[in-house]
Amino acid sequence: MIELLAKRLRGVLSPEQIITDRQELRTYECDGLAQYKATPGLVVFPHTTAQCAAVVRACAEFGLPFVARGSGTGLSGGALPHAQGVLIVTSQMRSILALSIEDERAVAQPGVINLDLTRAAQPHGYHYAPDPSSQQICSIGGNVAENSGGAHCLKYGFTTNHVTGLEIVTPEGEVMELGGYAPDPPGYDLIGAFVGSEGTLGIATAVTVRLTRTAESVRTVLAAFHGTDDAGAATSAIIAAGIIPAAIEMMDALAIEAAEAAVHCGYPSGAGAVLIVELDGAQSTVDSGFVRVAELLRHHGAFEVRVAADDAERALIWKGRKSAFAAVGRISPDYLVQDGVIPRTALPGVLRRIAALSQEHGVRVANVFHAGDGNLHPLVLFDAAQEGAAERAATVSGAILDLCVEQGGSITGEHGVGVDKSAYLPRMFTADDLDTMQLLRCAFDPAGIANPGKVFPTPRMCGEARRR
Amino acid sequence: MIVTPSSIVDAAAALKQGAGTVLIRGSGSKQDWGGKPPSPDLTIDTTGLTGIVEHEPGDLVAVVGAGTPLSTLQAALADKGQQLALDSPHPDATIGGIVATNVSGPRRLRYGTARDLLIGITIVRADGIVARAGGKVVKNVAGYDLGKLFVGSYGTLGLIAECAFRLHPLPAALIQEREVLGLAEAIDFATRARRSPRAPIAIELDWRDDLEVCVTYDGVPAWDLPGGAWLFKLTCALSRLEEVLRGARDAAQRHGIPLHLKGSLGVGVLYGGAPEATPEFVRDLRAVTQTVVLTAPRHDGIDLWGPTPGLELMRRVKAQFDPEARLAPGRFVGGI
Numbered sequence: 001m002i003e004l005l006a007k008r009l010r011g012v013l014s015p016e017q018i019i020t021d022r023q024e025l026r027t028y029e030c031d032g033l034a035q036y037k038a039t040p041g042l043v044v045f046p047h048t049t050a051q052c053a054a055v056v057r058a059c060a061e062f063g064l065p066f067v068a069r070g071s072g073t074g075l076s077g078g079a080l081p082h083a084q085g086v087l088i089v090t091s092q093m094r095s096i097l098a099l100s101i102e103d104e105r106a107v108a109q110p111g112v113i114n115l116d117l118t119r120a121a122q123p124h125g126y127h128y129a130p131d132p133s134s135q136q137i138c139s140i141g142g143n144v145a146e147n148s149g150g151a152h153c154l155k156y157g158f159t160t161n162h163v164t165g166l167e168i169v170t171p172e173g174e175v176m177e178l179g180g181y182a183p184d185p186p187g188y189d190l191i192g193a194f195v196g197s198e199g200t201l202g203i204a205t206a207v208t209v210r211l212t213r214t215a216e217s218v219r220t221v222l223a224a225f226h227g228t229d230d231a232g233a234a235t236s237a238i239i240a241a242g243i244i245p246a247a248i249e250m251m252d253a254l255a256i257e258a259a260e261a262a263v264h265c266g267y268p269s270g271a272g273a274v275l276i277v278e279l280d281g282a283q284s285t286v287d288s289g290f291v292r293v294a295e296l297l298r299h300h301g302a303f304e305v306r307v308a309a310d311d312a313e314r315a316l317i318w319k320g321r322k323s324a325f326a327a328v329g330r331i332s333p334d335y336l337v338q339d340g341v342i343p344r345t346a347l348p349g350v351l352r353r354i355a356a357l358s359q360e361h362g363v364r365v366a367n368v369f370h371a372g373d374g375n376l377h378p379l380v381l382f383d384a385a386q387e388g389a390a391e392r393a394a395t396v397s398g399a400i401l402d403l404c405v406e407q408g409g410s411i412t413g414e415h416g417v418g419v420d421k422s423a424y425l426p427r428m429f430t431a432d433d434l435d436t437m438q439l440l441r442c443a444f445d446p447a448g449i450a451n452p453g454k455v456f457p458t459p460r461m462c463g464e465a466r467r468r
Numbered sequence: 469m470i471v472t473p474s475s476i477v478d479a480a481a482a483l484k485q486g487a488g489t490v491l492i493r494g495s496g497s498k499q500d501w502g503g504k505p506p507s508p509d510l511t512i513d514t515t516g517l518t519g520i521v522e523h524e525p526g527d528l529v530a531v532v533g534a535g536t537p538l539s540t541l542q543a544a545l546a547d548k549g550q551q552l553a554l555d556s557p558h559p560d561a562t563i564g565g566i567v568a569t570n571v572s573g574p575r576r577l578r579y580g581t582a583r584d585l586l587i588g589i590t591i592v593r594a595d596g597i598v599a600r601a602g603g604k605v606v607k608n609v610a611g612y613d614l615g616k617l618f619v620g621s622y623g624t625l626g627l628i629a630e631c632a633f634r635l636h637p638l639p640a641a642l643i644q645e646r647e648v649l650g651l652a653e654a655i656d657f658a659t660r661a662r663r664s665p666r667a668p669i670a671i672e673l674d675w676r677d678d679l680e681v682c683v684t685y686d687g688v689p690a691w692d693l694p695g696g697a698w699l700f701k702l703t704c705a706l707s708r709l710e711e712v713l714r715g716a717r718d719a720a721q722r723h724g725i726p727l728h729l730k731g732s733l734g735v736g737v738l739y740g741g742a743p744e745a746t747p748e749f750v751r752d753l754r755a756v757t758q759t760v761v762l763t764a765p766r767h768d769g770i771d772l773w774g775p776t777p778g779l780e781l782m783r784r785v786k787a788q789f790d791p792e793a794r795l796a797p798g799r800f801v802g803g804i
Contacts, residue, residue: 100705100707102706102707103705103706103707104706105705125663146609147609147613149607149609153607157580157584158607158609160613160616161580161584170781176777176778176781177777177778178777178778180705181705181706182703182704182705182736182757182758183703183735183736183737184570184572184581184620184701184703184737185703185758185776185777186758186760186773186774186776186801187773187776187777187778187779187782187800187801187802188617188620188621188625188782188785188786188801189583189616189617189619189620190617190778190781190782190785191616192583192613192615192616192617192619193612193613193614193616193617193785195613196609196612196613197612213662213663213667215665215667216665217665236526239526239528240525240526242549242637242638243637244636244637281665281667282665282666282667283665341605341607341608342605343524343527343529343604343605344526344527344528345524345526345527370607373605373606373607374527374605374606374607375607408603408604408605409603409605409608410603410605410607410608410609410610411610412608412609412610413605413607413608413609414607414609415609416609417609417610417611421610425610425611428603428610428611429600429601429610429611430599430600432597432598432599433599433600433601433611434611435597435599436591436593436597436599436601436614437599437601437611437612437614439785439788439789440612440614440617440785440788441612442788443781443784443785443787443788444781444784455611455612
């Protein structure tokens, strides 16, 4: 079947846009979450919306699944290929189609790199606000699929708050325009439904985004605490004071150790936890807010408060945080990156229980998180060479998610459900909840060929009677 | 028949057991917005689904019954120095009605609309099944974001029973700058304000006889919709604001209609109010920009919603959620 499809696509795509060679196909066997692997049946690189639509139409006709992939940086296996399907890689669709500062909008093809949008807008005093840690390599199309966040989404919101228009290829291969430069298009908010649907409702082939005015002033501070309880209390105090920083990030002792080993970021020695707090806005507001933040940090036990004097010092403060995931590789041969969310006020209690889990199972856990919005990234360390270590790590990782759900939080704040967490989704939602979500899926993709097997543990049969 | 359920379970039973067409109503303040469905067999009044289910100030999140009046919620939040940053022209409007119509006012420039502030939703489907999406944490990408689909759905997909919102700290005292200007100067003034480092909360136009622009730098600006039996919502790209405002006023003049325009020069959402209007006037407004007729005393064959890209897909969404088309038939885009 896949051979027939390949033959058909040769009429639409040039030879270098199709990979059929087994060895080359294996290059695409996983995304950023390497523990799941599947060799795709076929890989294609459309250059245009029309080509993308032609590929999807052919998939629909042959009844074969397709999976879209941007830069392949996803951390939940959302772009894990389908062995009998087509992997549609959007990395060749990488033009910024429009940049209109007067309208505060840009239109990007899905393969455009996140940071390149900001680079294009920067000379005009604007930027693209969502800034996932992978922003130097991740693509806008992938950001739309995953509703990507980032350190600064505490103040500025997620991808979904910044997309005002989409051109999509539906799972039936139709090209559809939704929204645009103007706000509030009439009808259901299909853009809101599409963003974050993890490639299960179709492929975005052009994305209209809002550009954000870059703040006049940015101030960044690093505060060192004896432990995470104090750092958590300081976070709550800042929010309670009515200050919404651009970012509040926390790292615990083990995460600091890893970051020091990897990038020598020079965080205060002896710190059991550090907080990075960034304020931005008008000069006067930032200055007055900053005095208050420094007071609150000291009041809650910060023994060192280090203020970035310039961009270079700010970059150094952020370097430790942004490299934290990779840095953990320096102190552990293997690790799992977790992505749970809890209500901010539950932070101290949850951290204590993570510590208890860690001890109980003999598994080290380094904690890095977006403290401002309660998004935890526990890094569960293990050595796969030791018997049973991987299983113990998986147990702890899963128990942390249960803890998040128990606290009224979420099993994923920004990495997505993908293939990795679909089994956990029923811990957060009832069968009726999941059934209702899949009504949307049935409207977009009745044949179930768009990224099947992701997000939902049990696919809904779209034709079945709904009345009970 | 009218039923006023006092719990989600009751609301589910009403939808499951009721036959025929259903109209969902909160305070009724926007009951005449959108198309008028034929007399419903069943009206479900949501004003019994009240109460602040949860408010943890440290989390800046509140979970609230959909029948709760916005004013009640705001008063409770203000006690803790917080707000739900949504504007409503009707003080008694319920949370559910505001979400269902996605009504928005001046502060959307800073805070966005209900679609940006809603973080979790509990709905009752047309078949009586209760479902939830999102949650009560701001950052959450688990499952589909059904909340967004229900924002602005005008009661055609299901009953909104409970909502969780992201909150904001109450701003300080009101700081505003007002100028009465000519159109070109007004746009220039608004553009400078929008790009100012002071990042205003709102930039509002009010144009009846004089044209006034009011920039809010802090505080909560007062707001009301323009008066008149006809209410229009005009939306456009920011760079087209001057052209759209001039075009709308010219059209009004040609048709002899006294059009009162208000709206946000920060986001490109304008409201027009008029005592009288005609299908030809609506056609001329649509020639200027995307225009929705929110209220009209007579429809005279006017398509209130106008051209709707993606309509076919919307019909399919409707058919999945409400296969028997029981919920407010004819009220929404394309006769949905």
